[in-house]
Amino acid sequence: MTDDDSENQRLSKFSRADRGAYGFGGPSAAKPDPLAEALEQVIRGRAQPADRIETHVPDEPPPPPRPAPQAIHSRLIEELHSAREQIRQAPSNESAAPHILEGEILPPPGSLSPAVPDAVDVTPEPGGSFLRRAKENVRGLRISAAERLHRSTRVAGHLAASGRRAATDTGAALSRRMRLKDWRRRRLALLCLVHRHVFDRHTERLLFSKTPPLEVYAVSEGEKGIEKEFVYRGPMPKKVLDWALSALPRDLKRHAFLDFRAGNGRTLLLAARRNFEYAAGYAFDTEGCEVLEMNLAQYPRSWLDCRDVRALRGDRDGLLIPSQPSVLFFPDALPTGHIDIILSYISASLHLDPREIWLIFENAGREKGREQMELFDKVPLPFASEVKTRLFSPVPVAVYRSKNEGEALE
Numbered sequence: 001m002t003d004d005d006s007e008n009q010r011l012s013k014f015s016r017a018d019r020g021a022y023g024f025g026g027p028s029a030a031k032p033d034p035l036a037e038a039l040e041q042v043i044r045g046r047a048q049p050a051d052r053i054e055t056h057v058p059d060e061p062p063p064p065p066r067p068a069p070q071a072i073h074s075r076l077i078e079e080l081h082s083a084r085e086q087i088r089q090a091p092s093n094e095s096a097a098p099h100i101l102e103g104e105i106l107p108p109p110g111s112l113s114p115a116v117p118d119a120v121d122v123t124p125e126p127g128g129s130f131l132r133r134a135k136e137n138v139r140g141l142r143i144s145a146a147e148r149l150h151r152s153t154r155v156a157g158h159l160a161a162s163g164r165r166a167a168t169d170t171g172a173a174l175s176r177r178m179r180l181k182d183w184r185r186r187r188l189a190l191l192c193l194v195h196r197h198v199f200d201r202h203t204e205r206l207l208f209s210k211t212p213p214l215e216v217y218a219v220s221e222g223e224k225g226i227e228k229e230f231v232y233r234g235p236m237p238k239k240v241l242d243w244a245l246s247a248l249p250r251d252l253k254r255h256a257f258l259d260f261r262a263g264n265g266r267t268l269l270l271a272a273r274r275n276f277e278y279a280a281g282y283a284f285d286t287e288g289c290e291v292l293e294m295n296l297a298q299y300p301r302s303w304l305d306c307r308d309v310r311a312l313r314g315d316r317d318g319l320l321i322p323s324q325p326s327v328l329f330f331p332d333a334l335p336t337g338h339i340d341i342i343l344s345y346i347s348a349s350l351h352l353d354p355r356e357i358w359l360i361f362e363n364a365g366r367e368k369g370r371e372q373m374e375l376f377d378k379v380p381l382p383f384a385s386e387v388k389t390r391l392f393s394p395v396p397v398a399v400y401r402s403k404n405e406g407e408a409l410e
Contacts, residue, residue: 188230189216191392192214192216192232192237195238195239195394196214196237199237199239204266206269207269207298208298209264211263211264211266216230216232217230218230218231232332233332234332234362234363235263235267235331235333236397237393237394241271243381243393243397244389245271245274246381246385247382247385248358248399253275253276253277255327255356256276256277256278256279256322256324257280257306257329258279258281259271259280259329259331260282260314260328260334260342261281261282261284261338262282262283263288263331265281265291265295265296265299265311266295267329267331268280268281269295269303269309273304273306275305275306276305277324278309278310279308279309279310280309280311280312281310281312282313283312283313284314285315289313296310296311319341319342319345321345321346323355324355326357326358327357327358327360328346328357328358330360330367331362332362332363332395339367339370343370346359354404355402357376359400360398362397365396365398367398375402375403376400376403377401377403378398381399
């Protein structure tokens with residue numbers, strides 16, 4: 001045994017020796033094909049490590065030189081191209097020939113290693129096939145765009161129909177609920193809130209005892225269920241009082257102002273900003289009189305043109321009608337029974353001493369139809385004040401003036 005008796009050398013010797021000694025029934029057995037020999041050597045060389053290189057036995061002739069890998073690769077590419085051309089020319093025998101995809105080229109020998117693949121040459125497709133695929137892609141894009149447009153149009157139409165249906169249902173529900181009296185109730189409530197929190201805000205800041213919170217709704221249960229109604233509980237807003245006083249003469253130095261239920265004195269103090277000779281307000285209990293006196297004492301005198309402002313007790317001292325020309329204010333808080341009594345006192349005072357007396361009714365309407373009102377004529381407000389009262393007043397206001405002596409006798 002020599003040093004050449006290694007496993008690879010024995011396999012190589014056995015292959016080369018027996019290939020010529022034993023016949024395999026063909027001419028290729030006697031004379032091996034160089035291409036097959038090269039492929040076998042390439043495969044064996046890639047499978048074996050690089051340091052184990054085959055050595056030739058000295059007594060045997062050296063093997064023929066192996067062709068270069070690039071030459072083998074070029075030859076394989078030529079054979080594949082020729083096979084593809086034959087397949088194209090003979091389509092009937094396509095099933096018998098091996099299936100070769102267009103553009104599929106056998107990689108070079110170096111690409112058999114899975115670690116580092118070599119570059120692969122790709123044969124471009126014919127121009128007609130490329131154009132046909134481009135047209136198909138463009139047509140597919142157009143079809144998909146048309147489908148998306150149609151789908152978005154249907155969704156938009158569905159949303160629009162749903163929106164119109166929802167708006168119609170909401171409008172129908174609002175029309176059923178928003179009756180005429182509901183509109184009037186909401187408008188009056190809004191006017192009350194605007195006067196209280198906008199125009200009367202500064203007046204409320206000057207009061208020591210604030211006005212009670214504003215309540216504009218009264219809830220009651222009737223035949224149709226729970227109903228909500230607008231209820232005015234005063235006091236008269238500053239703007240509305242100014243519109244009512246605009247019907248009076250400008251010079252009020254000889255006149256007295258009298259509030260038959262002053263409450264916390266807000267209306268009395270607003271009237272005292274005009275030049276009355278004196279202003280007085282009635283309270284009918286001890287607590288109410290104390291609140292009224294406190295507000296009169298704490299109110300800044302710089303805001304008042306009338307310097308004589310009084311607080312009177314109606315339950316203890318009774319009602320006193322001034323014997324001079326006067327302006328008498330009937331607030332909404334005054335009970336209906338008290339209106340009859342006060343009007344009786346006023347009519348008796350006029351019969352004894354005919355003079356100019358003005359009556360201002362807050363939340364007018366309760367004075368109509370009474371016998372004592374025959375001594376008075378209703379005075380229209382100035383045009384601007386009348387328009388403002390009708391549009392922006394939450395409560396109707398009426399102003400009356402006593403008739404002359406001759407008219408009263410008639």
